[in-house]
Amino acid sequence: MLGQKQEAQAALFYEFSLEDHVPQDHLIRSIDRFVDLNGIRQYLSQFYSHTGRPSIDPELLIRMLLVGYCFGIRSERRLCEEVHLNLAYRWFCRLDLSDRVPDHSTFSKNRHGRFRESDLLRHLFExxxxxxxxxxxxxxxxxxxxxxxxxxxxxxxxxxxxxxxxxxxxxxxxxxxxxxxxxxxxxxxxxxxxxxxxxxxxxxxxxxxxxxxxxxxxxxxxxxxxxxxxxxxxxxxxxxxxxxxxxxxxxxxxxxxxxxxxxxxxxxxxxxxxxxxxxxxxxxxxxxxxxxxxxxVFDKSGRNDGTWTRAEFEWDAENDQYICPEGQALKQFRRNYSDPSRGPTGKGVARYRALKLTCQSCPSKSKCCPKADARKITREEHEDARQVAREIxxxxxxxxxxxxxxxxxxxxxxxxxxxxxxxxxxxxxxxxxxxxxxxxxxxxxxxxxxxxxxxxxxxxx
Known part of the structure; x- marks a missing residue:
């Protein structure tokens, strides 16, 4: 049998509960359990005037913003429309069916004013x-x-x-x-x-x-x-x-x-x-x-020509020197300087050098410094911390x-x-x-x- 056309008839009284129309497994219910904004008004009290017309409840604005960011509603104009139409969003924002949704321009006025002055959003995140x-x-x-x-x-x-x-x-x-x-x-x-x-x-x-x-x-x-x-x-x-x-x-x-x-x-x-x-x-x-x-480690000491890199030289912290794979020492200073200007550069980089005579007679010179008379190695100020990261x-x-x-x-x-x-x-x-x-x-x-x-x-x- 063909069904009859449904005619909308106005009722004199309605019995309607938002609580009953929000599904029990809706994500908004689980989120609502962890949103406690009871202290928001006290937190913002000093940023409101004690005279004039009552302003829009800041808790309502925050709840609407949370709806927008939790459900990917990027436009505040569209957010107001969604809260107006969606029963679950109305329930979360504590709005009844007859309550009016704030205008989208209200968000800009509060964000550029009280919310930023009070660092409210940082407080909400924390x-x-x-x-x-x-x-x-x-x-x-x-x-x-x-x-x-x-x-x-x-x-x-x-x-x-x-x-x-x-x-x-x-x-x-x-x-x-x-x-x-x-x-x-x-x-x-x-x-x-x-x-x-x-x-x-x-x-x-x-x-x-x-x-x-x-x-x-x-x-x-x-x-x-x-x-x-x-x-x-x-x-x-x-x-x-x-x-x-x-x-x-x-x-x-x-x-x-x-x-x-x-x-x-x-x-x-x-x-x-x-x-x-x-x-x-x-x-x-x-x-x-x-x-x-x-x-x-962010390290640019690597070489592309196949010669030994700094990582292949052993650091001897006790004697403040590097030991090459052939067992020879690379030192920063080989005598004490009475003039401080001839000591460390003070720029956070130390240079360690091998003896020229040692490198010239070394059988591994082609693997170490084929184009230089002697091998040189630089050590940055935080090289100890770099080594800690390398060991980890x-x-x-x-x-x-x-x-x-x-x-x-x-x-x-x-x-x-x-x-x-x-x-x-x-x-x-x-x-x-x-x-x-x-x-x-x-x-x-x-x-x-x-x-x-x-x-x-x-x-x-």
């Missing part, structure tokens, strides 16, 4: 880290660090070559917000002070972003998203936004390790990273703090660490493919920092929800 620690997901023993390029909201057509760019000619009073932030970060180690080398192009809309071709493809403007994670369960314990150059990324390691020590009293026994972090100063900094560097690289624990390092790479893949953060929407260093903090917060919440899902309730017949 709350999730504290929850992960309380749930036993973070031991703090083994940590990994890495950086990933995130494309900035800028293009080459609106940029200036480095020979024509003059930051001193910019008037901060008339400059846009992102340009003022760029001027404020010129002396910061994570941005302007990271390197004296100027980028090939500078964006007009976001001059703090870095012009880079690190992906071996077409160059673009970007920021670097730096993660410090605990390898037990892949929890992000800190995040930092920097320029997309190696010096800034490596420098952020010190910033994040100091911050987690002060905030959570976490001091790892080992740090896992790739070769970019294996520079002498970085390894020396880690070794001085009793942190084992499970990092490949021979252990089985190092092989395990190299496998654990993939966890941070998986987090970046999840960030770009699942959460959709392949390109920034906000401009300036503060905008990049806001997006990275919210994305890391969302990833930690999803991690908690996955490991500790909401208990399922039996349906009543």
């Amino acid at each position: 709350m999730t880290v504290a929850q992960c620690i309380d749930e036993g997901l973070v031991s703090g023993q083994r940590m990994a660090i890495d950086a990933s390029l995130i494309e900035a909201d800028a293009n080459k057509q609106n940029s200036t070559p480095k020979e024509d760019w003059d930051a001193s000619a910019i008037d901060p009073a008339d400059a846009p917000r992102a340009v003022r932030e760029y001027l404020d970060t010129l002396d910061e180690a994570a941005f302007g002070a990271a390197s004296e080398v100027q980028p090939k192009f500078t964006s007009h809309s976001d001059p703090a972003s870095q012009w880079t071709a690190a992906r071996k493809g077409p160059a673009f403007f970007s920021y670097s998203d730096n993660y410090l994670i605990d390898t037990d369960h892949g929890v992000i314990v800190d995040v930092e936004a920097t320029r997309s150059i190696r010096q800034a990324e490596v420098g952020s390691t010190k910033t994040m390790l100091k911050r987690v020590k002060e905030k959570f009293d976490l001091h790892p026994e080992r740090i896992i990273a790739d070769t970019a972090y294996g520079t002498g100063p970085m390894l020396g900094w880690l070794v001085d703090r009793k942190i084992a560097p499970h990092i490949p 690289a021979k252990t089985r624990q190092y092989d395990v660490s190299m496998k654990l390092r993939k966890k941070v790479e998986m987090l970046f893949a999840h960030l770009k493919r699942i959460l959709g953060l392949g390109r920034l929407r906000l401009l300036g260093p503060c905008g990049a920092n806001d997006e990275f903090l919210l994305a890391a917060t969302a990833q930690n919440l999803r991690k908690l929800a996955k490991i500790f899902p909401a208990p399922q309730q039996m349906r009543t017949a």
Whole structure:
């Protein structure tokens, strides 16, 4: 029998509960168990006026932002539409069916004002880290660090070559917000002070972003998203936004390790990273703090002509000399200098030389220094720390660490493919920092929800 056409009839009264219409196995329920924003109002109280009309509840704005970043809704305009239509999102945001969803422009006003002034997003991220620690997901023993390029909201057509760019000619009073932030970060180690080398192009809309071709493809403007994670369960314990150059990324390691020590009293026994972090100063900094560097050494002492490399010479620390494979000594000084200027250079590099007569009569001269009268070897200031890293690289624990390092790479893949953060929407260093903090917060919440899902309730017949 053909069914009858359904006619929508208006009812005088409705009995409707959002709680009953959100599936018990929905991810939003598991996330909600770990979102405690009761202290947000008190945290922001000093940034609100005591007179005037009541503002929009900051907890509502934060919950909406968490929905957007947890479920890959990149547009705030679309986020407002989704919260308006999706019952599960309404339930999470504590909105009833008749409650009005805030306008998308409200997010910009609060983000550029109270949220940044109070560093609220950093506070929110650290709350999730504290929850992960309380749930036993973070031991703090083994940590990994890495950086990933995130494309900035800028293009080459609106940029200036480095020979024509003059930051001193910019008037901060008339400059846009992102340009003022760029001027404020010129002396910061994570941005302007990271390197004296100027980028090939500078964006007009976001001059703090870095012009880079690190992906071996077409160059673009970007920021670097730096993660410090605990390898037990892949929890992000800190995040930092920097320029997309190696010096800034490596420098952020010190910033994040100091911050987690002060905030959570976490001091790892080992740090896992790739070769970019294996520079002498970085390894020396880690070794001085009793942190084992499970990092490949960044070493350019190798040779391509088949002759002996520095690694084939044995270091004799007691006598401050190298021993060549033929058993001869290479010394830095063969007599004491009364004139200090004739001693070490003071530039962090020591040079060790063999005797000319010894090398001339050596049967292995063709393998050692065929084009020189005598063999010379340089030793950098942090060579002891480099040697510590080389010895660690021979252990089985190092092989395990190299496998654990993939966890941070998986987090970046999840960030770009699942959460959709392949390109920034906000401009300036503060905008990049806001997006990275919210994305890391969302990833930690999803991690908690996955490991500790909401208990399922039996349906009543």
